[in-house]
Amino acid sequence: MRLAIAGFKHGHVAHIARQVQAHPGFEIVAVAEDDPGSYGHFLTRADLKPTHQSAMEMIEGVPCDVVLVGDAYGRRGPIAIRALECGKHILSDKPLCTRYEEFQRIRSLAESNKRSVIVALTLRYGAEWRTARRLIREGAIGKVVSVVIFGQHPLNYRAGRPDWYFEKGMHGGTLNDLLVHGVDLMAYMTGSAVSEVVAARAWNGGLPEVPHFQDVAQAFLRLENGAGVLADVSYKAPMGHPAHWSVHLSGVDGTLLVQDGSDLTLRRHNEPEKRIVPDPAPGRGLLDDLLAEVTGDESYEPTLTTGESLSATGKALLIQRAADEAWACESV
Numbered sequence: 497m498r499l500a501i502a503g504f505k506h507g508h509v510a511h512i513a514r515q516v517q518a519h520p521g522f523e524i525v526a527v528a529e530d531d532p533g534s535y536g537h538f539l540t541r542a543d544l545k546p547t548h549q550s551a552m553e554m555i556e557g558v559p560c561d562v563v564l565v566g567d568a569y570g571r572r573g574p575i576a577i578r579a580l581e582c583g584k585h586i587l588s589d590k591p592l593c594t595r596y597e598e599f600q601r602i603r604s605l606a607e608s609n610k611r612s613v614i615v616a617l618t619l620r621y622g623a624e625w626r627t628a629r630r631l632i633r634e635g636a637i638g639k640v641v642s643v644v645i646f647g648q649h650p651l652n653y654r655a656g657r658p659d660w661y662f663e664k665g666m667h668g669g670t671l672n673d674l675l676v677h678g679v680d681l682m683a684y685m686t687g688s689a690v691s692e693v694v695a696a697r698a699w700n701g702g703l704p705e706v707p708h709f710q711d712v713a714q715a716f717l718r719l720e721n722g723a724g725v726l727a728d729v730s731y732k733a734p735m736g737h738p739a740h741w742s743v744h745l746s747g748v749d750g751t752l753l754v755q756d757g758s759d760l761t762l763r764r765h766n767e768p769e770k771r772i773v774p775d776p777a778p779g780r781g782l783l784d785d786l787l788a789e790v791t792g793d794e795s796y797e798p799t800l801t802t803g804e805s806l807s808a809t810g811k812a813l814l815i816q817r818a819a820d821e822a823w824a825c826e827s828v
Contacts (some may be wrong), residue, residue: 497787500526500560502551503543503567505658508589510541512564512782514618517542519783522562528554530648530709534659555579561794562587562786568658570666573598576613580605586613587786590676592805594668596813603770603806614786615805617680619741621754621781623774625662628754629685636762638745640686643725644743645678651711651731653703653736662706669712670698674729676812681743682719683807685754690725690811692718696819702732715815 528548536681548554553748565580565588598704683689701712719724750764788796
């Protein structure tokens, strides 16, 4: 499949591009980047050079099957929409877009044009999260009733984070940026998707240089089965230290602690604590899921689908909207 890259403004794009280069089912046929002077280091990581300055001109003029969307977050929605209008499939870094109206248009075009939209919700492919999914669905902790998600990231302001992150209108909000992973993990691991935003807040708690930027972000959510989810995805992980996703799930029969890069911890009533080594990963990824979906390979069992990508995207945007539009209550 012929793949064109629209924007190279995040390190994630370089990582995905290297995967494309190593996959026998894909060929990179064009790269659009309007500011290679600022983002050339990402291009260098993938050993690529721009063929176009304008993403839109590339999409409209270059014969391709798939567009990898990797521009600044605030510019991704229009790129994805135009690619779908031109009949292309979408592979996107997360987040896919920053406005719910863009998401609605993307979802509508994907359905009407029968195009795939796969978003890089990469935690699904981690061995720890796959193992947690198996244990939960086998009933290891019973019905899940409470979840705590800790997904803080380092801010790296002026120390590696792209400058566009801090431009008004480009980032789109920290809940949309980061909690999309947590939203997706809930559906993936528990089989119960987010169904309600109970409360959400995102604010500037420690970056006076950029007053509009939300460096702190928290949410309280409800799952379809009634379980409550507390999440903190602030940009407050200390620089120079590892940042991990950590999810603590409580069920009627026990608890399960899952952290990327670690064994799982299972505690059941009146039983010794168990440390569980993650199951071996299957060795498949985003590109395999996209290729199987586009070609209609019914023998293939996907890890991630268009429907799941769009579901997590839409829910994360609504959580972000809830935070942005939250009313201020009186002091109590």
